Amino acid sequence: MLPVSDRARQALLLARDEARELRHSYIGTEHILLGLLREPDGVAAGVLAAQGVTYEPVRAAVVRMLGLGVDDPGDDLQSTGPATAAIERAGREASELGAEEVGTEHILLALVHDPGGAAARILWQFDVDSAAVRSAMGGAGS
Numbered sequence: 001m002l003p004v005s006d007r008a009r010q011a012l013l014l015a016r017d018e019a020r021e022l023r024h025s026y027i028g029t030e031h032i033l034l035g036l037l038r039e040p041d042g043v044a045a046g047v048l049a050a051q052g053v054t055y056e057p058v059r060a061a062v063v064r065m066l067g068l069g070v071d072d073p074g075d076d077l078q079s080t081g082p083a084t085a086a087i088e089r090a091g092r093e094a095s096e097l098g099a100e101e102v103g104t105e106h107i108l109l110a111l112v113h114d115p116g117g118a119a120a121r122i123l124w125q126f127d128v129d130s131a132a133v134r135s136a137m138g139g140a141g142s
Contacts, residue, residue: 109130
């Protein structure tokens with residue numbers, strides 16, 4: 001697999017923080033989406049912002065969809081199967097696009113590619129789909 005860009009790595013760390021803050025005992029695609037939005041210098045955040053999608057409304061949608069947990073999940077959070085698959089798919093997206101590393105935009109493409117994932121369902125609420133993401137990306141990379 002290709003190396004992960006610093007911004008993408010930071011977004012994934014922010015996803016873990018989101019899961020903890022929401023008191024969820026796992027890291028899902030919805031947390032990854034929130035992490036991408038919290039990494040303001042990543043291509044994904046810019047692509048989403050250009051489509052009117054920002055952190056606060058998405059976080060509210062996550063809470064509406066999944067609620068808040070009741071217990072502190074601690075530090076041992078594991079990624080769900082769909083979240084792991086999305087990261088693997090992001091690597092394939094980056095390779096197919098000829099990128100030298102996996103950027104936030106590749107992770108975003110992977111998230112919208114899985115129609116059953118929480119992140120994709122949330123993005124659909126904001127009228128964002130894979131075609132919109134691909135066209136908004138243009139030739140950007142990070």
